[in-house]
Structure formats: C-alpha cells, structure tokens
Amino acid sequence: MRAYALLNIDKGRLQPFFDRVPELFHAHHHSEAQDPKGYEELLYRLYRPYTGAMLDMVDRWAVFDERDWREDVQLEVMLFLYAIRYPDTLLIESLSDKARSDLPRLSSYLHFTKHTYAIWDEDTRKGLCRLGIEIPPLDSAEPYIYGAYISSIELLKDIAPFTCFLEHDVPRQRLFQAALASWGREGDD
Amino acid sequence: MGPTDVVEDYEPNFEAWIDQFNDWQKRIGFDPAWLGDYRFEIKFDWDIAGDTIEFGDFEGMPKWNRRMQVPQQSIRDAIISMVSVQGDTEFASVEQQWHLLDSAPTEYDRKSAMRIMCEEQRHGWQMAYVLCNYFGEHGIREAQKLIERNSGGNPQREEGEAQRLLGSFNEPIDHWLDFFMFTHFIDRDGKFQLKMLSTSSFKPLAASMGPMLKEESFHLGTGANGIRRIVKQGVIPCALLQRYINKWTSTGLDLFGVDESTSAQWAYVYGIKGRYDEREVDTPAVREHLNEESRMHYFEELKLEMERINKSRHEGEPELYIPSDKFHRGIGKFAGVHHTTHGEPFEGSDEEWQEYLRGMLPSDEDEATLKELFKQEWIQYREWKE
Numbered sequence: 001m002r003a004y005a006l007l008n009i010d011k012g013r014l015q016p017f018f019d020r021v022p023e024l025f026h027a028h029h030h031s032e033a034q035d036p037k038g039y040e041e042l043l044y045r046l047y048r049p050y051t052g053a054m055l056d057m058v059d060r061w062a063v064f065d066e067r068d069w070r071e072d073v074q075l076e077v078m079l080f081l082y083a084i085r086y087p088d089t090l091l092i093e094s095l096s097d098k099a100r101s102d103l104p105r106l107s108s109y110l111h112f113t114k115h116t117y118a119i120w121d122e123d124t125r126k127g128l129c130r131l132g133i134e135i136p137p138l139d140s141a142e143p144y145i146y147g148a149y150i151s152s153i154e155l156l157k158d159i160a161p162f163t164c165f166l167e168h169d170v171p172r173q174r175l176f177q178a179a180l181a182s183w184g185r186e187g188d189d
Numbered sequence: 190m191g192p193t194d195v196v197e198d199y200e201p202n203f204e205a206w207i208d209q210f211n212d213w214q215k216r217i218g219f220d221p222a223w224l225g226d227y228r229f230e231i232k233f234d235w236d237i238a239g240d241t242i243e244f245g246d247f248e249g250m251p252k253w254n255r256r257m258q259v260p261q262q263s264i265r266d267a268i269i270s271m272v273s274v275q276g277d278t279e280f281a282s283v284e285q286q287w288h289l290l291d292s293a294p295t296e297y298d299r300k301s302a303m304r305i306m307c308e309e310q311r312h313g314w315q316m317a318y319v320l321c322n323y324f325g326e327h328g329i330r331e332a333q334k335l336i337e338r339n340s341g342g343n344p345q346r347e348e349g350e351a352q353r354l355l356g357s358f359n360e361p362i363d364h365w366l367d368f369f370m371f372t373h374f375i376d377r378d379g380k381f382q383l384k385m386l387s388t389s390s391f392k393p394l395a396a397s398m399g400p401m402l403k404e405e406s407f408h409l410g411t412g413a414n415g416i417r418r419i420v421k422q423g424v425i426p427c428a429l430l431q432r433y434i435n436k437w438t439s440t441g442l443d444l445f446g447v448d449e450s451t452s453a454q455w456a457y458v459y460g461i462k463g464r465y466d467e468r469e470v471d472t473p474a475v476r477e478h479l480n481e482e483s484r485m486h487y488f489e490e491l492k493l494e495m496e497r498i499n500k501s502r503h504e505g506e507p508e509l510y511i512p513s514d515k516f517h518r519g520i521g522k523f524a525g526v527h528h529t530t531h532g533e534p535f536e537g538s539d540e541e542w543q544e545y546l547r548g549m550l551p552s553d554e555d556e557a558t559l560k561e562l563f564k565q566e567w568i569q570y571r572e573w574k575e
Binding site: 041043044045046047048085086115157160161162164165166167168169170172 | 237
C-alpha cells in the first residue's frame with residue numbers, strides 16, 4: 001500500500017476501468033495478435049532448468065527479433081531468472097549492457113518463468129497513464145521504470161473489486177496487464 | 190469498553206494462535222518452507238462491504254462493526270458458526286491436497302496448487318483473525334479448533350484426531366484428476382458461500398469476503414482449465430471422467446445444505462448470509478427455500494462450465510454432462526431416493542441400484558486404470574517424467 005500512498009490514486013477515476021476488466025482482458029488476451037493458445041502453452045512449457053530453446057519460444061510468441069546474445073550473456077540472464085525475487089527489479093542493473101538494454105524481452109522472460117512479473121507493453125503503459133498513473137516511456141533500460149510499472153499493476157490488483165477477477169488460470173498480473181493494454185489503446189482512439 | 194481496550198485484550202491471543210498455526214502446518218505435513226516469499230496478510234475490503242444492512246429483519250440499520258453491536262446472542266452464535274465452518278474448510282483443503290505437490294504434471298500446475306494452498310491458508314487465517322479479534326474467548330476457542338481438527342483425507346493423520354466439519358472435506362484427494370475436480374466443483378461451492386457472506390450484516394465478515402473472492406477465482410480457473418486440458422489430451426476416456434463428474438457434482442450439491450433449512454432462514458432474517466445474487470436482484474427472497482435457490486444457481490453454472498469443457502472433446506468421445514441434481518444425493522429431499530444420472534426414477538431392486546451406482550461412480554477399477562494412464566501424457570503440456 002506504500003505505492004498507493006505515494007501515487008495518491010484517484011479511486012473514482014479507476015472505476016470505469018474496473019467496471020470493464022473482464023471484457024477488456026478478453027479483447028486483448030484473446031485477440032489473434034496475442035495468440036492466447038501460444039501464451040497458455042508457454043505457461044506450461046517453461047520450467048526449471050531453463051534453456052535457450054525455452055527463451056526462443058518466448059521470443060517467437062512475443063514476435064521479438066532473434067537474440068544476438070553471446071553464450072555468456074544468455075547464461076547471465078538464466079542465472080538472473082533463477083536469482084530474482086518478485087517484486088525486485090533492481091537486479092536488472094547487475095546485468096551486462098546487452099541484456100539490460102532489452103527490458104521488454106526481459107519482462108517477458110520474467111513473466112513466463114515467475115508469473116508474477118508483468119510483461120512490459122507500451123499499450124499497457126498508456127492504460128496506466130489513462131488512470132492517472134504516470135509511467136514514463138521506456139526510452140532507456142531503466143529498472144526503476146519497470147519497477148514502478150509492475151508495482152502499479154500490483155496496486156490495481158490490490159484495490160480492484162472482486163468482480164474484476166475472472167475465473168481463469170492465467171496469472172492475475174496478466175489479467176490486469178492485458179485489460180490495461182485494451183484500455184490504453186482505447187485512449188488512442 | 191473503548192476500541193483501544195479491544196485491541197489490547199485480543200491482539201495477543203491472535204498472536205498465540207499464530208504459534209499454534211505454525212505447529213499445525215508441521216503436524217499436517219505442510220512444510221512451511223514451501224511458502225517461499227508468501228506472507229499471510231489480513232485483508233479487508235471495507236468499501237465493498239457496505240454500511241447498511243441489506244436484507245432481513247434489520248434491513249436499513251447500520252452494519253455491525255463489533256460483537257457488542259450485534260443485538261442478540263443467537264445472532265452472535267450464528268456468525269461464529271458461519272465463520273468457523275468457512276475457516277474449517279479452508280484448512281481442510283490444504284490437509285487433503287498437500288501430498289499432491291510431488292506428483293504435479295507440470296511445474297505450472299505445481300505452482301498453481303501451491304498458490305491455492307497458500308491462499309486457502311490465508312483464508313483460514315483471516316477467519317481465525319475475525320474469530321479471535323471480534324468474538325472474545327468464545328471466538329478464540331473456535332479459532333483454536335480450526336487447527337486442532339484434521340481432515341480424514343489427510344494421509345498424515347493421527348488416530349483419534351477430530352475430523353473436519355463437512356463430509357467432502359474428509360474425503361481423500363488421491364490424485365490430480367481429483368484435485369482438478371475438487372477445485373472446479375468444491376471451490377466453486379466455496380465461491381458461492383463467500384459471495385453469500387459478502388453482503389453480511391456483520392461488517393468485518395462482509396469485508397473479509399472481497400479479497401477472498403479475488404483469490405478464489407484463480408482456484409476455480411485452475412480446476413476448470415485442468416479438466417479441459419485432460420479432455421483435450423484425450424488419454425483419459427470421457428466415460429471414465431464422467432464417473433468422477435457424477436461423484437463431484439452430487440458432493441458439491443450436497444454442500445449447500447438441507448432443503449427448507451431453518452438455519453439458512455435465520456441467517457437471512459439476521460442479515461448475516463444473503464442470497465448468491467443478493468445485490469443483483471430486487472425480488473423478495475423465498476426464505477423457506479434459500480439453500481435450494483443457491484444450489485440451483487450453482488447447478489446452472491456447472492452446466493455452463495461443462496459446455497465449455499466439452500468443446501475440447503476428441504471426435505468420437507461421448508459428451509460430458511452434469512448429472513441430474515436428483516442423482517446420488519446425501520442431503521435434501523432427494524437423499525436416499527433412487528434417481529438415474531438423467532433424473533428419472535430408478536426402477537429396480539436395491540441390488541440393481543447398487544449395480545447401477547457401480548457403473549456411474551468411480552470404482553477401484555477406475556482408480557487402477559487411472560494409475561496406469563497417469564504414466565502416459567494424460568494431460569495437455571505434461572512434462573514427461575520417468
């Protein structure tokens with residue numbers, strides 16, 4: 001609740017979003033672009049010990065460019081995935097430049113290995129901004145920005161009414177991240 | 190007595206209860222190290238709880254925030270009883286399920302089950318907090334009982350330990366098919382109970398329900414999706430699955446209690462437990478049939494869920510269905526009356542009825558078949574483990 005106090009959230013402003021979370025989640029998560037079956041498969045196909053092939057699966061789902069990481073960078077990221085504990089994001093700073101500079105990719109790896117970290121997504125960030133939670137764009141690899149992003153989603157989960165929570169086995173972070181992405185896109189219209 | 194006195198009097202008792210809770214975890218076989226970073230928290234959603242009693246004979250009056258505001262001892266007793274039963278089921282499910290962690294079909298399933306067990310413990314913790322902090326010595330005694338009983342379904346159970354309060358929470362959950370059935374059918378009953386208490390006239394109870402309902406939704410999703418993944422994989426035949434569906438449907442229906450329940454009626458009169466859709470409907474409650482009404486909502490929801498699950502069926506497999514609410518009931522007006530899974534009266538002798546049941550409910554043979562099937566890739570995305 002510390003973030004709540006710091007951000008001084010206007011709960012009234014959140015209500016129109018909370019009223020539509022299930023519908024917004026469906027619009028984003030079950031869209032063709034999001035490949036919900038591929039997403040579900042990743043939840044089950046990524047497990048310890050992590051391998052490069054598993055990271056490739058995430059890259060394909062997220063439609064990222066192929067990783068051009070040296071072997072030691074990949075190993076470093078694997079160790080990072082084992083070591084990090086939610087909601088820490090500062091450990092990202094310990095990574096070498098090559099890995100650290102691609103936070104959207106790291107956030108996807110974190111999501112599918114930990115399930116508690118939210119995937120970084122520009123529409124989701126805009127959705128948060130529409131609710132009065134100003135998260136800056138990710139121009140540089142800034143773990144603090146990602147930290148604020150995941151804390152904000154955690155905060156929304158915390159204060160949302162139970163009617164927002166679908167009977168779904170996707171992680172709750174995905175539920176809110178996907179709903180926020182739809183919400184953010186609507187703001188662009 | 191001012192509010193400060195209440196805190197000073199009762200806070201240490203909940204802390205003492207926490208020590209007993211830590212012992213309970215070890216006694217029932219749940220390794221506290223499994224919790225990892227998870228911390229038990231007391232969560233209230235005071236906003237959604239509302240300020241005014243919403244139904245019953247006290248409708249329109251302010252909700253009760255403390256024990257001494259509750260106007261009658263009988264109402265206090267009824268609240269304590271409801272909180273105790275709810276808390277009892279939360280701890281029971283952990284006792285029934287902890288031993289399954291080692292045989293999880295995937296890492297995600299293991300994590301999901303672990304999360305469910307953590308959250309069920311948190312729900313029990315919340316109920317114990319309400320008992321200890323709002324109901325004095327009586328509440329503290331009931332909170333202690335929550336962690337003195339041990340489910341008959343716990344493989345690590347000492348002889349002589351008191352069983353859990355409700356029958357289905359003393360049944361063994363032997364494997365992951367039962368786990369998914371339990372989370373789909375029995376946790377769904379739990380969702381109904383929580384929603385009915387979310388409009389309670391006792392505000393700390395109503396305010397406890399919102400956060401619990403949030404967590405419960407994931408449990409239900411895990412159950413429904415687990416069954417869907419099994420059906421999709423097509424290794425366990427639908428005819429065999431149907432027998433487990435028959436068993437768990439009747440178990441779930443029974444959990445809503447007797448027909449024409451007077452205790453449900455009194456709970457409604459007191460405003461402590463409403464209808465499932467209390468805030469959504471404006472028709473007066475039929476107070477004589479409250480359990481029946483909730484049961485029918487549950488039954489209809491089960492049928493809708495089964496339609497979704499059926500979409501994953503392999504070609505040639507029989508359609509899965511929710512059996513009639515008259516079939517194999519242990520409680521209510523259909524208890525002991527012989528009906529088929531399609532709701533028709535069974536015509537035949539008692540021996541023929543027993544034979545019919547053997548074909549409609551899981552048998553020892555089914556359990557043996559399952560054991561063999563579990564060696565295969567019986568569920569979608571299973572990691573192959575020798």
